[in-house]
Amino acid sequence: MSEMQKTIEIEVLRYHPEKDKEPHRQVFEVPFTDDMSVLQGVQYIKDYLDGSLSFRWSCRMAICGSCGMMINGVPNLSCQTFLRDYYPARVRVEALAHFPIERDLVINMEGFIEKLESIQPYIIPKEERTLAQGEYLQTPEQLNAYEQFSSCINCLLCYAACPQFGLNSSFIGPAATALLHRYNVDSRDGGKAERMELINSEEGVFNCTAVGYCSEVCPKHVDPANAVNQNKTNSAADYFLRFLAPKGGAK
Amino acid sequence: MKAPLKRSNAPIFWALFGAGGMLSALIGPMLVFITGLALPLGLLLPADTMSYPKMLAFAQNFIGKGFIFAVIALFLWHAAHRIFHSLHDIGIHAGTGAKLLCYGSALLGTLIAAYALLAIGF
Ligand code: SF4
Ligand code: FES
Numbered sequence: 001m002s003e004m005q006k007t008i009e010i011e012v013l014r015y016h017p018e019k020d021k022e023p024h025r026q027v028f029e030v031p032f033t034d035d036m037s038v039l040q041g042v043q044y045i046k047d048y049l050d051g052s053l054s055f056r057w058s059c060r061m062a063i064c065g066s067c068g069m070m071i072n073g074v075p076n077l078s079c080q081t082f083l084r085d086y087y088p089a090r091v092r093v094e095a096l097a098h099f100p101i102e103r104d105l106v107i108n109m110e111g112f113i114e115k116l117e118s119i120q121p122y123i124i125p126k127e128e129r130t131l132a133q134g135e136y137l138q139t140p141e142q143l144n145a146y147e148q149f150s151s152c153i154n155c156l157l158c159y160a161a162c163p164q165f166g167l168n169s170s171f172i173g174p175a176a177t178a179l180l181h182r183y184n185v186d187s188r189d190g191g192k193a194e195r196m197e198l199i200n201s202e203e204g205v206f207n208c209t210a211v212g213y214c215s216e217v218c219p220k221h222v223d224p225a226n227a228v229n230q231n232k233t234n235s236a237a238d239y240f241l242r243f244l245a246p247k248g249g250a251k
Numbered sequence: 252m253k254a255p256l257k258r259s260n261a262p263i264f265w266a267l268f269g270a271g272g273m274l275s276a277l278i279g280p281m282l283v284f285i286t287g288l289a290l291p292l293g294l295l296l297p298a299d300t301m302s303y304p305k306m307l308a309f310a311q312n313f314i315g316k317g318f319i320f321a322v323i324a325l326f327l328w329h330a331a332h333r334i335f336h337s338l339h340d341i342g343i344h345a346g347t348g349a350k351l352l353c354y355g356s357a358l359l360g361t362l363i364a365a366y367a368l369l370a371i372g373f
Contacts, residue, residue, distance in 0.1 A: 206261030
């Protein structure tokens with residue numbers, strides 16, 4: 001490190017369950033250049049200062065969704081957040097809020113994976129077609145109806161942003177609802193009635209108090225709050241009209 | 252997530268909350284202005300706009316009754332729901348107690364309003 005080398009302090013929330021009773025903070029001094037992402041900052045720490053630091057990453061280009069962290073208290077992808085926006089102040093990096101910490105910046109996402117499975121995130125064909133019948137065709141409008149909700153990269157920033165998920169982790173939450181909605185409004189899909197049971201349940205959309213922070217932090221403009229709100233209306237309609245059209249959903 | 256799913260009865264309260272929110276957004280400020288500012292300060296409206304005979308006639312009219320009932324009941328359900336969820340947000344969790352207190356007072360207010368409006372005659 002030359003004398004002219006600028007440095008920035010990165011404060012990291014550490015937790016090694018085998019030896020730490022609780023998470024604690026540790027400050028590292030990292031050489032700073034103005035093209036460095038926060039992810040590169042923690043990578044420097046791991047490579048040169050403390051090899052035991054754990055965090056997830058892969059693509060470095062806001063695609064894989066694995067590098068989410070709380071950066072100065074705001075959920076963000078560390079690969080698309082730049083140290084220059086904080087320099088010369090210290091940057092605080094912590095594991096995503098509202099999730100159990102597995103180790104350092106790595107969260108345990110088992111609960112989310114279960115939710116993901118529970119929404120049946122695949123097309124349940126409305127009508128079976130043989131290969132000879134060809135592909136399922138869709139108009140641009142039909143594609144439009146769900147495309148935005150299909151851009152989710154499962155980064156879980158929206159869960160870290162959601163105060164209601166923080167209070168009640170059984171809430172199905174923003175991303176899972178957005179993905180559920182993505183399949184429900186797909187013209188090829190016929191699984192809506194099954195998925196609505198989850199939307200209508202006590203784990204469903206009515207846990208949401210329309211805070212909207214989930215959509216604000218979403219790096220892919222999925223707007224999960226929109227999916228949640230649309231499904232409040234769907235669920236209320238289903239609740240009051242189910243006696244008129246008795247099929248599926250109602251339990 | 253493994254337990255069988257129980258249908259939430261939230262839509263009832265959510266619908267009342269939504270209706271109350273819509274109504275209060277539309278006419279709440281106007282009502283505050285008329286009853287709280289315009290009449291006491293003698294602005295714009297004739298002084299006897301809310302005199303007893305006029306209000307009695309209003310409350311005895313079918314449409315007037317409906318209006319008064321909707322304003323009282325829906326505003327109450329809206330407030331109850333909002334308070335209930337705010338309690339949850341500050342860490343007083345959605346137990347039966349909080350539920351009874353919030354929605355119970357809205358229900359009580361609704362019943363009293365209905366009773367009073369019927370008692371006042373047509
Ligand atoms: S909805 Fe957005 S914030 Fe939430 S997991 Fe998907 S991409 Fe991330
Ligand atoms: S490393 Fe893939 S999204 Fe940041």
